[in-house]
Amino acid sequence: KASNHTEEEWGQILSFLDNCSAVGMRVHYHLNSLAVLPDAPAKYSILREEVMRVKDHPALLAYYIADEPGGAHIAPEKLEKVYAFVKNLDPHHPMTMAFCCCDPLEYRNAFDIGMMDPYPIVSAVSDSDNHQRLVSMVTGAANSLAATNKPFFIVLQAFGGREAWQRSPTAAEERLMAYLALVHGAVGLQYFVRAPDCVFPQSPSPWQE
Secondary structure, eight states: OOOSSOHHHHHHHHHHHHHHHHTTOOEEEEOHHHHTSOOOHHHHHHHHHHHHHHTTOTTEEEEEEEESTTTTTOOHHHHHHHHHHHHHHOTTSOEEEEESSSOGGGGGGGOSEEEEOOOOOOSSSOOHHHHHHHHHHHHHHHHHHHTTTSOEEEEEEOBOSBTTBOSOOOHHHHHHHHHHHHHTTOSEEEEEOOSTTSBSOOSHHHHHO
8 A cells, every 4th residue: 555545635624734833723633543553564654654645744743653552552662663763754743652551761762752641530429449559550651651750741631431441531531631640740731531421521621621
């Protein structure tokens, strides 16, 4: 396969980037579905095209090359090779990776900015168990990432009402997660939603918070 997208799809992607730039948004560009493929010349040909198409766009913030690689049993060496390849094409944008159930130290040579995604609000009611979990999970995520001696983001829960998460965080809980992350050294926050009907915020109050 010579390309990851048709020209029509590239037109849509670049139009999206243009719109983001026009309103002051930055894009965390996903390469993770490519990065985890088996090594082959076609993989690197497609990676090259992806990077060369977007690397000079003003909306580009960073490249996202792996989502929870430990859980997917992706070897650090595979991602280190992708990291080196992309960095050679574009040394000016950072590369990121998110972790959940593995030690980010194993992968520290394959990212510039680490991320971790604690999603602590699971109970249907606002109770002390939720709040204790919130503090321990956000603080623990920050401490794990800080051990890599690299800058890190915390990916905050911005969803609820489905799957294992019975409700969304309250506005106060969302604020608490954000400040805990920042106090413990996060240089950025990224909010994560899952599926439709499970997204947040759903009202003006949490947006204002």
